Amino acid sequence: MASLSASNHVARVLSVANQLADVDASSRIADSWRRCLISHKLDPARQGPPQTLTEAEVRHVAEPMEQLIQLATPELEDLARVLREAGYCVNLADPSATMLWSRLPGPADTEIFMRWKVYTGSNFSEAFEGTNGLGTALAEQRPILVHRDEHFRAQWHMFSCAVAPLFDHAGRLAGAVNITSCREDLERAAHQLALAVTMEATRRMEGAIFRGHFRNAWIATVPGDGGSGLLAYDDDRRIVGACRSARALLGLTDGLIASGIDLSRYVKFDRHAARGVDETVELRRADGSALGQGHVAPPLQTRSSARPLAPRRDAPVDRFDALHRLAGRDPGLIRSVKRLRSIGDHNLPVLLHGETGVGKDVFARAIHAASSRARSNYVALNCAAMPESLIDAELFGYEAGAFTGARRDGSKGLIVQADGGTLFLDEIGDMPIALQTRLLRVLENREVWPLGALKPVAVDIRLISATHRDLGRMAEEGGFRADLYFRLRGLEVRLPALRERADRDDVIRQIAREEAPNCRLSDQAWSQLSAYSYPGNMRQLRHVLRLAGCTAENGIITDADLDLPPFGKAEPDLEAAERATIVEALRKHGGRVAEAARALKLSRATLYRKIKLLKIETAQ
DSSP: OOOOOHHHHHHHHHHHTTTOSSSOTTSHHHHHHHIIIIISOOOTTOOSOOEEOOHHHHHHHHGGGHHHHHHHHHHHHHHHHHHHTTTOEEEEEOTTOBEEEEEOOOHHHHHHHHHTTOSTTEEOOHHHHOSOHHHHHHHHTSOEEEEGGGSSSGGGTTOEEEEEEEEOTTSOEEEEEEEEEOOTTOOHHHHHHHHHHHHHHHHHHHHHHHHHHTTTSEEEEEOOTTOOEEEEEOTTOBEEEEOHHHHHHHTOOHHHHHTTOBGGGTEEESSOOTTSSOEEEEEEETTSOEEEEEEEEOOHHHHHHOSTTSOOTTSOOOTTHHHHHHHTTOHHHHHHHHHHHHHTTOOOOEEEEOOTTSOHHHHHHHHHHTSTTTTSOEEEEETTSSOHHHHHHHHHOBOTTSSTTOOTTOBOOHHHHTTTSEEEEETGGGSOHHHHHHHHHHHHHSEEOOBTOSSOEEOOOEEEEEESSOHHHHHHHTSSOHHHHHHHOSEEEEOOOGGGOTTHHHHHHHHHHHHOTTOEEOHHHHHHHHHOOOTTHHHHHHHHHHHHHHHOBTTEEOGGGOOOOOTTOSSOOHHHHHHHHHHHHHHHTTTOHHHHHHHHTOOHHHHHHHHHHTTOOOOO
């Protein structure tokens, strides 16, 4: 719909009650407008911000959802990274449409979202704000795109909202995932694509929530026309849980599940995953007809104890497992993880260096999870995504009345919130010089002065920083404080670009399984994925495969489903090609330089020189 003046829009909304508007009278937008006019008695001309909770009120409301938010956060963070460049903010709201988790986009758009209070604590219930993506999706319990002047209130016309409801392990409405953009150059088709990506991310969140709740049960993934469903069952094959789609697919109810109904009444296996390992199985309906290919996963405890070489059931799980999985078979990353293990719980700061999109936040979370601080908060701030005027208050906090527009209860600030845990500062190279000075004082004195405070607050944090910039050179040139640089660089870890990883094909296969679990790659698609240089690294690969999983027909991803822009194909990069050749040779020979040198027909001295010149890390 074209943008309309406020007065014209009000007249248009009011005409909906009599079905005189130029919109489809049976459309979801028209139905919502009528609800707002007739049931909610709302005025489309009303101006003003949404209802917003205080920080204390948000904590109270979020407490019952704490575990759900924790399970959904990795997917939410990834969704925010994927959509940030397109100017979307990402929110998770509770069933009453109160935003409990938010990630804002770049500085240009963030100012608008902050001005209009599209952030944590704001409530966008349809009963208060009229037709809007979040409130209407929750009211109807269906995904929806509300594009610009489809909003009930004229003041929200600058925004487009795409929202997917989120359901818990028992199929109950648990909240919604909302993405909002204020960009005028994005057409409805672009937002529809972003909605498809959001729906897929929400489906994965629901899977994580389901598996987290039924971690001690067997879980079967059952294929269906509307997507796969999850069934949880015990060792006697009695169904103990089913997700919303599985309930709809098989006709299961709370009563049937509570009665301990036998799994074979609905699904039968041609073979059973009795060895305690994940496996793909052929599924049949109770009448014997083919249901399709599914998946069976044993309880987490069984999974960790069934492998022959695994530790005893009562042995502790290696807390560095996540880091080892991220390192894969890349020699440089394996060496970095060994160094991280060696420093253990020593409170040394860690500086992660790597290109945009290599997964610095994911790596930082794994470091936190491997530390003795894992039970405390992990708090993250992207210094490049926040205006300078907001970073100060967000990072250091402020007292009540410290400045105009401050919350009446003040704000603790991220540093204090991370007390006892880990503070992750992404893109630290973009932190303004003045704030670098304040951060240095925090690290030196172990205390923080909130804005307007009369006394400091003692803090105990482990700091992990990340950047794609050369901080050493910036420090030499005066663009970054040298004393802060050396404070941050307790241990520097270089995260290689995806094109540089020795195990790149392994990484592509793993991410394909995660982002498009119900699809397989055609030979042509695999050839393209394997040959591409990925200037956007892991983030780009996940986005490409997530989109491909949404558009693939019959579960097969073809080269036509891959959105791979032709970056960097004009001129060959001979140095990069030589580096890739050496890295691959080292990978094939387990990091053994002598064997790699023989395979490359080079002397060991020459290969060592090239390894040093090209800054290639080895596991030895």
